[in-house]
Amino acid sequence: MASADRRAPGSGQRPAAAQTQKVSGRVLDEAGNAIVGASVREKGGKRGTATDAEGKFTLQVKPGATIIITAIGLESQELAAGSAGSLDVHMKGHNAALNEVVVTALGIRREKSQLTYSTQQVKGDALTATKETGVLNALAGKVSGVQITSSSGQPGASSRIVIRGTSSLQGNNEALIVLDGVPINNAQNGNAAGVATTPTTSSPSSSVGGTSRLSDIDPSTIESINVLKGSAASALYGSNAARGVVLITTKTGSLDKKPTVTLNSQYSFENPILPEMQTRYALGDSGYKYFDGDINKGSTVWGPPIDSLVKVGIVKYNKNPMKAFFTTGHSYTNTVSVGGGAEKSSYFFSYSNLSQNGIVPTTTFKRNAMFAKFTNRITDQITATLQLNYTLSNNHSIPEGYDLTDPLWTVYTSPASWNPLPYVDASGNQRVFRFSRNNPYWDLYNVYNNGKTSRFIPVFTLNYRPTTWLSFTERVGADTYSQQADYYEAPSNVLGTVGAVAQLSTNYRQVNHDLIGQFNKQFGDFAVNFLGRE
Template sequence: MKQTLLSFLVGGMILSSVAFAQEKKISGRVTSTTGQAVPGVTVVVKGTNQATQTDANGNYSLSVPAGKVVLFRSIGFGEKTIIVNNNTSVFNISLEDNTNAIEEVIVTANAIKREKRSLGYSAPVLKSDELTEGRNSSAISALAGKVAGVNITSTSNSPGSSSRVVLRGGSSISGNNQALIVVDGTPIDNSSVIGGASSLESVDFGNRGNDINPDDIATVTVLKGPAAAALYGSRASNGALIITTKSGQKGAKNEITFSSTNTMSSILKLPEFQNEYGQGYSDYTKDGELFFVNDPKENWSWGAPFTGEFQDWGQAINGVRQRKAYSAVKDNVKDFFDLGLASDNNLSFSGGSDKSTFYLGLNALNSNGVYPGKKDTYNKYGVRFNGSTEFSNKFSAGVSFNYSRINSNNVGGGQGGGSV
């Protein structure tokens, strides 16, 4: 009898031990305090290697021994723990924001990221919102006034005109002082192309830094002096602008973004013109006094004084001489120019899954300048695509594609041969 009772007790203890060791499958959904799903949250059984991640909708499932502690954690959110019991198998978790815990990460070179506090040199970073605040069509000109020691100069404010970027002043009298521009690891030559038969007929053909669409930029890191040269060699001896373009986020919902900017421009200031004398280069009498115009530096704009009387003018048409009042035509130069119109439209698609991301940006910039007719047009069309996917923990692939097409009659600040 005693032996039977002992066997019964030992068997009961073994069954209790097996029941205690059995795992229980739990599931649920992880959201933020605003109710939005949080993808990519790490769900781990504390003290073990058992772990999983939430999917794009914030859902998870995991086998956990009863009585174990489960930890939920994600970048930008505070950690949360639960204790698994036998009564509940569904645990919906709400994580609170904890943005103060995020350290600012800076892209110093292609695929090289560092925490800001770990750098021993200045590396200001501009975000996308800072570049697009003024809706400038030039990514280079948009940097003006935003970073100390950065000097931005443009030939004109018209779309497509050249923009130069110099960090901490020039270091060479005759050489190139511009900073190196690196877009997603690819260096870009930002030298200006100026052509023409003479200095009076020079035409600005723009430079390649302005081909970059500001709406496609995620961040711009400004590296000055030795810090840039150490990463990119002698080409970056004058500093470097490290531009990182936008990409989708893993597990994020698909997004469509559209923006449109319309700008009007007009001539702000003109030289002061005299409206007292007509065209000519001769001696004339005024109020009985003889005046001599014999200065070779004059420009044939100091003839006889205007009288307002009708006089013969121009060549004869059908044997009849034309007549008009000999008086000044005020604002004739100002009325020569038109109202400039520019339209900048951007459309982007972005998103991602658990292992892949994509971003597609489309841009169209159409401008008619202040010159009359079609002598001052600028049309730029651009397509940018960034995509990446992870095949395994150690193998991934990505592609970056950018295409720009420009059709321009923009005079860009050059002068005609008849200008004086």
């Protein structure tokens, strides 16, 4: 007689169904780029993880559970784990401006609503749309409380940025410039005229404007710019950032993306806005005295009416001297870039060529810029990024400001009845309509400054993330450039100067190193964030 089996159902046997299931997938943004560090957790449970450098995650959850995916600046999503256990999630950005993600000090991203200080962001597309050749000039009018001024209208002319007004009467008031977490130099240099000792009869030594070094950065490589205005935002950069910080974030490639080649050509032109001047009366005085500017010279332009002199053939030239002197400026920019990535790495390369001719004849600025950034996920916890920025620029400029060798000084006071060309006579002496002023066209070809700059900015970043709530970042960056400025001033028979030749060589090097630790952990409804820097 068979005995009955008295074991409880399932005793000593495998369970009828697994108690957990494995869920894996990938979290992407709307453009298909991987989202690193997104939080993935089981709803109502304690299990959770974070996406890796490729946006991938793996999590054990209860069968039929719901998972919640959150990321800074993106709308959270709740999804059923499903029976297949594989998910591809595309997250959308917040519509609310308060949840905008911005880059803060040391290149750390935070939601704008969580910040305790003021910051404004400008996207790279907005910068290139202005057709400006310099980064600072492209920022003009886009950030409140920021004043950007250019030293002159010459190509490559230096610009300065002041945030929330002047804070020092004698010291430096310009903001600190930070490129991908590394402070870089934005000094104005390239002026060798101050080295020259030119004996003159009536004028100070020549003043030739320089170029601010931020002009070496190609605007097409910039992803975004954040302007930090509060003292709390700049505390980690020390006293140099007391006047505010301009954070520049460069572009990067994308994981698992085929190479994308982008070609871009820009052309722009500019014409000067000129003040009104009287062109009715000829060179002369008292309304009837006429000076031809060759035999009879003078500085007053209140002679007889020009029309009356033209009718009798005394005057054959009648042109507005400013309109005759200035030309239409042209800027050509050609850029080619390649971006993409594989399973564990991404890359972005860019080359840009700029050629600019100014509204003042002979003035030019040329720049060749090369940029490369490569990111590789060495392990699941370690990611390395290497970027290189190299620029070679040349500029040709003329004297500016209060100086008798500045051609504009003469152009703005020239009579409409005197032809300045040719600027020398048969004996090789200058033709001038008055004494103590060079011919403006003679100045163009005989008093100038040539500058050549080679700049290299390498940055290496190593990120180690042992857990989802703890990370360490090691960053080493350098800013080096060498510059050669040559000033030339020919002897002037008008001013009585003997001429001058001067050379100024500048070599600059700055190395920065940061070790940053971040602690970000959620305790129930509370989040704890900690940042340390060495």
